[in-house]
Amino acid sequence: MGSVGRNLTKTLHGGRVSDWHISDWPFPCGHDSDRLEQMKDSIAISILIFVALLLIVGLYLLISGWRGRRVGSEPRCRKCGYILLHLTSARCPECGTTISAPNTVIGEHQRRWGRATTGIILMILGCVPMMAPEVRNNNWYRYLPASFVLRGLDFPATFQKSMWELERRDVLEKTLPESAKQKLIDKLLQKQVELSKSPTGHNSLVYLSKAFMDGHLTESQMELFLDQAILATIAVRPIVTEGDHVSFSVRYTGSIPPGFSPWFWCQHKDTLCKHDDQIELLHRGDSSSFRLGSLGNSHELSVPAGAVGKHVIEIESTWTIWYGAFRDEAGSRKLDTRTRTIKASYEVVPR
Numbered sequence: 001m002g003s004v005g006r007n008l009t010k011t012l013h014g015g016r017v018s019d020w021h022i023s024d025w026p027f028p029c030g031h032d033s034d035r036l037e038q039m040k041d042s043i044a045i046s047i048l049i050f051v052a053l054l055l056i057v058g059l060y061l062l063i064s065g066w067r068g069r070r071v072g073s074e075p076r077c078r079k080c081g082y083i084l085l086h087l088t089s090a091r092c093p094e095c096g097t098t099i100s101a102p103n104t105v106i107g108e109h110q111r112r113w114g115r116a117t118t119g120i121i122l123m124i125l126g127c128v129p130m131m132a133p134e135v136r137n138n139n140w141y142r143y144l145p146a147s148f149v150l151r152g153l154d155f156p157a158t159f160q161k162s163m164w165e166l167e168r169r170d171v172l173e174k175t176l177p178e179s180a181k182q183k184l185i186d187k188l189l190q191k192q193v194e195l196s197k198s199p200t201g202h203n204s205l206v207y208l209s210k211a212f213m214d215g216h217l218t219e220s221q222m223e224l225f226l227d228q229a230i231l232a233t234i235a236v237r238p239i240v241t242e243g244d245h246v247s248f249s250v251r252y253t254g255s256i257p258p259g260f261s262p263w264f265w266c267q268h269k270d271t272l273c274k275h276d277d278q279i280e281l282l283h284r285g286d287s288s289s290f291r292l293g294s295l296g297n298s299h300e301l302s303v304p305a306g307a308v309g310k311h312v313i314e315i316e317s318t319w320t321i322w323y324g325a326f327r328d329e330a331g332s333r334k335l336d337t338r339t340r341t342i343k344a345s346y347e348v349v350p351r
Contacts, residue, residue, distance in 0.1 A: 040134060041138065043134045044135050044138040047129045047130075047132055051126045051127070051129050051130060052126075054122050054125060054126030055122075055123055055126040057119075058118075058119045058120065058121070058122030058123035058126060059119065060119065061116065061119030061122065062116050063119075064115060064119075065113065065116025065118070065119055066111060066116050067111075068109055068110050068111035068112050069112065070107030070108060071107050071108050071110050072106070072108050073106060073107060074106070074107070075106060076106070076107070076108065077092040078097075078102075078103045078104060078105050079092070079095050079097045079103065080094045080095040082094035082095070087099070139165065141161055141162065141164075141165035142165060144165075146166070146169070146177060146180040147180070149165050149166055150166070150180060150183055150184060150187065153166075153184070153187045153191075154187075160200055163203070163207075164203075166180070166184050170184075171207075181216065182218075185211055185216065185221055186221070188204055188207070189208070189221060189224050192205070192224075192225070192228045192256075193231065193255050195255075196231070196254070196255035196256070202257060205257050206257050208225070209256045209257055209264070212225050213323070226336040227338075228255050229254060229264075229266075229292065229321055229336070230253075230254060230255070230266055230268070230321070230338070231252070231253045231254070231255055232250070232251070232252050232268075232317055232319075232340060233250075233251050233342065234248055234249070234250055234342050234343065235248060235249045235251065236248035236249075236344045237346060238346055238347065239346070239347055240305045240347070241305070241349060241351050242305065242348050242349065242351045243305065243351055245302045245305060246303055246304075246348075247301070248301055248303075248344060249298050249300050250270060250299055250301065250342070251298040252290065252297045252317075252319070253296035254266060254290075254291075254292025256292050262323055262324045262325060262332070263292070263323070263324070263325070264292040264322070265289060265291045265292060265322050265323075265324075265326050265327070265332075266289065266290055266291075266297075266319050266321055267287050267289045267319065267320045267322065267327075267329075268317055268319035268320075269287035269318055270299075270301075270316070270317045273303070273313070274313075274315075274316070275306070275312075275314070276306050289326070289327050291326060292321070301315075305348050307348065308348050309347065309348060310345060311345065311347070312343055312344070313343065313344050313345075313346070315343075316339065316340075316341050317339070317340060317341075317342065319337070319338060319340075320334060320336070320337045321334075321335045321336045322335065323335055
């Protein structure tokens with residue numbers, strides 16, 4: 001990880017950050033809300049018990065009605081149902097089966113359609129209460145093991161509910177095992193960039209950033225977290241006419257939330273431009289800064305388009321991530337400094 005990672009480990013593990021606040025908490029907190037949740041749970045569980053009884057009784061009636069019963073006292077062939085009376089042969093005249101006790105039944109088989117229909121109706125009625133708000137909106141995830149809830153993070157449809165439940169166990173109840181917490185951090189790191197582009201990813205990134213500042217990330221996790229913290233891209237026109245200048249935009253955005261005063265903020269400066277193997281220094285004056293989690297920062301540059309054909313532009317950029325008052329280096333904590341090369345290609349066509 002290098003000296004930056006080792007210094008970060010010493011700094012972050014030396015003390016927890018006390019000035020971080022979680023906003024827009026997705027579930028209620030406090031004793032009154034706990035009693036309300038317990039009441040909702042009781043109602044939902046009562047409904048489920050009632051539903052289970054209806055489904056069990058309905059299934060029993062459906063199966064017993066479909067299997068039916070035998071009516072009458074005459075012996076019949078088990079295979080074809082032929083009445084085995086007044087016979088002179090040891091075989092069934094209808095199907096040829098040998099007449100014996102195991103191959104003989106008493107009475108005619110009849111299905112009990114009324115009983116089966118009643119079972120179907122009860123099963124349908126049993127499904128109706130499942131649509132009740134107390135059942136649909138209840139947090140059933142709280143009854144699932146952490147390993148099962150973690151798997152819900154792999155699917156977009158269940159990601160949000162799974163994340164809320166894991167946060168609740170970790171932050172409110174303090175019951176999330178450390179092994180599960182590390183797996184949660186690993187999954188969030190895999191989705192860090194994706195979550196930064198999602199309108200529903202804010203709370204997940206807040207949790208990940210707080211875990212970083214509280215020293216819960218391993219060195220390799222911190223390295224990945226910081227490596228993905230800044231997203232640098234070049235936007236250039238794909239087709240340029242011969243003899244023109246090609247204008248391109250260098251954009252920086254953050255994949256972690258800014259915090260709530262103090263902030264995560266970034267200071268960056270483009271130092272080198274490489275175009276068609278020609279290197280030139282960029283003189284852009286002072287470095288630019290922006291708060292991570294905001295709309296980011298961008299600037300426009302221009303170079304001669306070059307000859308007809310395909311070309312590549314490379315920008316070497318250096319940025320530093322800080323935590324503290326915005327643009328106050330003396331009062332902020334320096335978290336990381338990185339230099340990275342970003343590329344874009346375009347094609348020049350004849351005029």
